[in-house]
Amino acid sequence: MRRFQKSTIRDVAERAGVSITTVSHVVHGKASACSKETKKRVEEAIQQLQYTPNSLSQSLHQKGTGIIGVGVQPPTNIKQFGSAFAEQVWLGLSQAADYLGTSLLQFPSVIRDNIACEPFLNGQIDGLILSENSDNTRLDALERAGLPTVTITRSRNFPTSIGAVFANEEDVVRLALDHLRSLGHTRIAHVAGPIEQKQRPGEVLHVNDIALWRHDAFATSMREQHASPPLISGGLSWSHQDDASTLLRDWLSLPEPPTALFCANDQIAQEMVVAARSLGREVPKDLSIVGVDNTSLPDTTNLSLTTIEIPSFDIGYESLFCLQRLRSGSPIEQCRVMLPVTRLVPGESTAPPPSHKK
């Protein structure tokens, strides 16, 4: 198949018998310096040659491509089932992009994972939206590179000129604990995400800001309630099967075992359900379990989870506006958006504690 040779502005100029400048003027409607006569000739030539300006050249000249890079981890490793979080974020982003008339560029993971080290991006994009799993080293590099960046890291710490959109994790904890307490639970444990720098061989484990924030909020809340035992919490890796039942066995053999678990995400929650069953406990009769995310995970437990819904769509949607503000030079505080979390999705995994007499 013969590769079609695009016609350039020069071809048009030649055909119309005018200069390149004039063609450019006609194309961009700078009619000021152009007779009707000439204009018509140029337009005809454009028509005949099917000329359209090369946008690469245009962007090169006028700085800015109208494209925003998106480094949100797409759900690539599971076939039919992606992360509902990423999907909702993407939906929000799409909608905002549609509204603002920007294009969205999604990188393959090869590039995404090196995004700071070697920004191919250079010039290609006007800004970047990056998801949670980008560590601060990377963000620092991006800041130095001068690329306006907004993270949706759902976290609190980031370099000074980087924007951020995240959920209020105190809301999350409050919703979960209020729900459990209103059912009558007092001994509530928290299964956290990776909050310690513990590392198994061959596995890199980041301390996760959100995990830490949730953990802290949980600890504070439990202290305020003078709950006894004050708090239990295990720094479980963000998801790792075999830990679950070991941890749970230890907890359940305590003199005053917890009657409810607040888990850092739905996946951990599901694992705990499995673990509880393997230890002969019934959920929710013997043990109530709350997750976070409202990820519609493939259901391995046959039990709908009580969970806290993170406003992932809104995070995606807001982040683009946030980036817009950042690019237009708004003060950085206006580029940090904390979204309230308001929705607890009731499920079948929570009930009053076993000892609770009505």
Next chain:
Amino acid sequence: MRRFQKSTIRDVAERAGVSITTVSHVVHGKASACSKETKKRVEEAIQQLQYTPNSLSQSLHQKGTGIIGVGVQPPTNIKQFGSAFAEQVWLGLSQAADYLGTSLLQFPSVIRDNIACEPFLNGQIDGLILSENSDNTRLDALERAGLPTVTITRSRNFPTSIGAVFANEEDVVRLALDHLRSLGHTRIAHVAGPIEQKQRPGEVLHVNDIALWRHDAFATSMREQHASPPLISGGLSWSHQDDASTLLRDWLSLPEPPTALFCANDQIAQEMVVAARSLGREVPKDLSIVGVDNTSLPDTTNLSLTTIEIPSFDIGYESLFCLQRLRSGSPIEQCRVMLPVTRLVPGESTAPPPSHKK
């Protein structure tokens, strides 16, 4: 905020005291003509200035950006609930892109809808994947523009040098009819999508190739079975509430009314469920209904639909490989992929016909 001035290859050259050419050589590892001494100096300068080549310029020169444009209609108008089809396609695309190391560019609808008329795209993208709702005029224009294009129009007719990935609609019809017949149905009606050029004021209605194909396959199958009444079929708009009950009332008042409906998509199917109920019929007791798409639509009917699952993930996945072949000049037949449809998702909307005695 001071806009950071990117350093250029010229800056590096100056700093290292060499020519631009040499810097370019070092950057691209053409070590042939370069002493270790110089190389080190250049590398230091690059390091100090945080230089990275401007990819716009690079692409301008070497033709090809490694970016594929995606004109799949994203689910923009419904907040939390997009079209599951588009989402799955997007997932498939993402995964293929990841595998191939290409980036994906998603346009806002302003651009997407004019994509052929005025291809901004010129140079910006190496190829295009376009979803169903692009008419042939547009495809013709793209073909003329020489942009390698693959449609996932799920259809049969397209310009000669355009690739396509689509589902086998005969499979779809066969699955649906086999299911209904095995339940005992013989009088089956088909509620088609827009197969006639009928148009209400203010509404543009395209004749839809898929709708037509399904319709034809249905007609053929019914004729083969010598079904009486031979076939009934209404050219309903691809989704329009008020038509549904009018149509159904007409059909049910026939001397031999249909006992099952095969609907062109899940949305139509849902409307038919509503219509049936409003006419005092129970689904599936009095009337069985089959949809197509396995769209997880917001459930307005409180009834899980029996439906045919279109392999939307695979359509997305395959389309990128298809485009790859198209770009590398493979014969066009190899850029036309028809995917088999194998999965009927059982639901609560089908049952044996009322007259059927066991």
Next chain:
DNA sequence: CCAATTTACCAAAAGCTTTTGGTAAACATT
């Protein structure tokens, strides 16, 4: 020691556009 080759590097063109700073002619003003 001279010629031939290799090495190390560079200037300039090519790639396509937009913008700046013009010129030459036509027209208006006094």
Next chain:
DNA sequence: AATGTTTACCAAAAGCTTTTGGTAAATTGG
């Protein structure tokens, strides 16, 4: 008629890179 102002257009620079076709010096071979 001389000066000023538009009008209609253009050449060249700028934007950043890669590649081509060199040159000058260093090295090798006879």
